[in-house]
Amino acid sequence: MEKGKSSQKKNYDKIAMWLINMECNFNCPYCFYNDKQRSLKTKVGDWVRNKISVINPYKTKVISPEQARPFFDATADRWWIIISGGEPFLYPNFIQLVKELSKRHLITIGTNLSLPVDEFIQEISPENIHSFYASLHLGERERQGSSAEEFLAKAVRLKKAGFKVEVNYVMYPPLIKRFKETYEKFKEQGIEVEAKVFRGEYQGKEYPQNYTDEERKMFYDLIPSEVDRAASFHNLSFKGVPCSAGMNLIRINPNGSITRCPHDHEKLGNIFTSKLNLHQKPKKCQVPYCKCTLAIKEGCVDFNKRK
Ligand code: SF4
Ligand code: SF4
Secondary structure, three states: OOOOOOOOOOOOOOEEEEEOOOOOHHHHHHHHOOOOOOOOOOOHHHHHHHHHHHHOOOOOOOOOOHHHHHHHHOOOEEEEEEEEEEOOOHHHOHHHHHHHOOOOOOOEEEOOOOOHHHHHHHHHHHHHHEEEEEEEOOHHHHHOOOOOOHHHHHHHHHHHOOOOOOEEEEOOHHHHHHHHHHHHHHHHHHOOOEEOOOOOEEOEEOOOOOOEEEHHHHHHHHOOOOHHHHHOOOOOEEEEEEEOOOEEEEEEEEOOOOEEOOOOEEEEEEEEOOEEEOOOEEEEEEOOOOOOOOHHOOOOOOOHHHH
């Protein structure tokens, strides 16, 4: 079959941010799910959720491609399904799942790109794949015996097969000095690398507050948008501002439960029961902080109304 290219235009009606699993073959020290980077409040919440696993939204429950499709096909809407994890390529039947869903919907996959992609390239047409959002995680990759070169070769292979590949590099303090060289090596092969700030603690210092001016200068312009730059260095709040998350954006959790967005846990349904009660109009944001840059960039809430 003649294959096309990832669609440059995001023609969709609604967004589903699907955190598909928590399992990962990497163990990045800055991972949000890494114990060291979790606040006491979050750790207490984790402890309670682990005790009562039936209410734990982060407990992965596997859905089959045949079960998932009717949920997204229930209305005439075309979803932009943004799948992240954990590592989505570890999810059972992942390639078949993407194959089914991409027949009608637009897909983005957030991945560490450490697992083979040959079958994916063979099986899936890039036309309905909006992009790969691939994280380099250089330190952990090398700890596992792989390299930036191996990642780059895979990204180039995907690109040649017609897929759009966006690469990001977390500016974890010990990895900052290797950013420039990596950025240039990738650029030579036509792959742009975005900088992503590290938020958390390293050697007793809190980041991003403790980046030096020189460090910031090196990567600030390589954070892709004004929204990302603002959210990288500040806690954005839209509390009380109308937001259409819950109406045209949802978050699906690893156990299939559906909430308004990653921060507002108002329950809207469940993918396993194909139940979805969307808001009929935008509602005021109820939570103190919003890190959902996608919702902001896609116009769910007015960035200029941030507090
Ligand atoms: S690849 Fe992502 S999910 Fe996996 S450990 Fe690293 S940051 Fe966490
Ligand atoms: S403003 Fe952000 S946190 Fe608030 S509801 Fe919208 S997406 Fe969620």
